Amino acid sequence: MIQTLLPKEVEVETSIGDVEVADFLENTAKKQGHRHPVHTVVVTHFELARMIERVNRRFASLLRTEMTKLGIEDVGPAQAMVLLAIGDVELSVGELLDRGHYVGSNISYYLKQLADGGYIDRVASQRDKRSARIRVTEKGEKLCANLRDAGGAYNRVLARDADDLRNLEIAFQTLHRLELVWGNAARYGI
Amino acid sequence: MIQTLLPKEVEVETSIGDVEVADFLENTAKKQGHRHPVHTVVVTHFELARMIERVNRRFASLLRTEMTKLGIEDVGPAQAMVLLAIGDVELSVGELLDRGHYVGSNISYYLKQLADGGYIDRVASQRDKRSARIRVTEKGEKLCANLRDAGGAYNRVLARDADDLRNLEIAFQTLHRLELVWGNAARYGI
């Protein structure tokens, strides 16, 4: 059954009209049939990848807007994402690499800018002087807090009831699975 | 209830060990509890955004690898994504913009490279000579087919049973919702 379904690609409606957010949310809630989704559409590898690309673009531009509003000029959205990835714990560059699947030189570059802007502190580890320990400064924490505040509105719109929460969680877990499958494939060749 | 849950951020385990793909799939299938997911974790805005960013990075590098294997040198993964977005229909640049939420000048640039490489044809529309009609050439379709073939393996790993399919679809729909909410927010300010 899976074999017969899989190769078949179905065109999925992705165009958006100029609908208001509220309208749309009402519609999807009904159309999808939250509790028992109907399997009329098979989502493929590439459709998901394209969706992820689009959503990522959207978020990046949203973050850029938010940061412009906050008057942040010295770092861009990519650096802010790194800042958010660090969170409130002290960690090494290597640990950070794992967190975001970044490339080493890339993170090194971002950390330099974040450090120059005063958003993070770097201290050489006592135990291993090669390892730099990274920590978000007060200024950095403030930026994170501001971004989180701005994000609160989206959380409220996106997670309105238990069904929303469930779907968000399934989406998260599924993306995590994609991450692992794609990541392992890259290293071991599927 | 939602209000009390929302502001609380929970650290989600995202590190991956050197697990084999197959092992991992077994684990998640069991751990997640496919039919009735437990709500111990609340997924926030930023966690999802960071996940999306990571997954996107992974996919891009996978695509790059795949294309290197195929010996494609004249265009990169971003251009390939555009090619896949065009699909097998003839459309205008404007329609393509909507499909991927690209910026005009960006697509124009990619289309130029794709046209130079012989992957697409551009014909001025008869009705409206401003509008360029885009079509994937045979060479372009061949690349798409090769990529789809390579992607087949991932589809088989990712969509193994009805539960997988359901989760992939929920993930897709949820991302679509994110896309709309973030997109509308960008235009109308939430």
Added chain:
DNA sequence: CAACTTACTTCAAATTTTGAAGTAACCTTG
């Protein structure tokens, strides 16, 4: 027909990402 809009292109600059060296510290093993 003049002014405006649309559909796209071009170009230059900024941002992001990669890859190939480097450097310094740590860890073996003879």
Added chain:
DNA sequence: CAAGGTTACTTCAAAATTTGAAGTAAGTTG
């Protein structure tokens, strides 16, 4: 303990991607 290897990161230059401002040509409207 010292030569050789590994690890943890940094630096730099080049490439890829993305943006934004300006341009062009074709439609549209008053």
